[in-house]
Amino acid sequence: MKPEIAQRCDLFYQVLSDFVDGALEEVDMTYVEEHLRLCPPCEVYLDQFRAVAEANQRLQAKADAPEVDRILRQVLAQWQAAKGD
């Protein structure tokens, strides 16, 4: 519990990742929300921070299946060959 989060940008900054991930305790969430009401620059900072977190999720994409399948077949063949030695 850090009531100072509502007043201090440095403490607000420290909990931003947990805030974006929904991993903050409820009481700290209220201090963050209070800080945001009082501090327009931190609101912009949060928007940018959240945009980075969301872009990171969007950049995650599974590799093309045919490419992976080829590698898996090669690994299985090597494993089978080693078992036969």
Added chain:
Amino acid sequence: MTTAAAKHPKDFALLQRVAAGDEAAAGEVMQSLGGEMFGFARRMLADEQAAEDALQEALLGLLRTARNFDGRESLRTWVFRILRNKIIDQYRKRGRDLVVSDADPEAASFSASGHWKNMDFQPWNESAELLEVVQHCMELLPHNQREALQLKAIDELSAQEASEILGVSVANFRQILHRGRASVRKCADDKMGESAA
């Protein structure tokens, strides 16, 4: 360890079958994890051949050491830790620097009273360019921060699992993730400012 003692009995039973030479079980393990493993290796190494080599070595390592899996952690955690080590091997084989940093990108950004020294944050325009900029900025991150961001991006991988893969506490993982995101934000803000100018 017995199945009853394992926290992840299904994973344990599957790997026992692999250890006994069951090819169907080996195929099942690789099919279930191969795609996201390859994706992680590609994003960490930014080199198709190196990623393929890391994936092959990790999967072979998994099949060959299946009997060592005790089911105390999930199969996914165990396999990603093997892959993580193979990725580091690829860095070394290719003579690439493996930079690790605990630095906070905003450490000097606040006054003694806890306020921003420079409050002039400008909103970013919504644009497709942001994804490219974020990708570029992520490639500039220290290795440990990039690992944290890439693990965070994997579907349904918890902070607990990510911290076990990296061999750090959950609190430490969350701090590395936070600093990585903050570093990317700072880098992206510079780039977005350049393109707006």
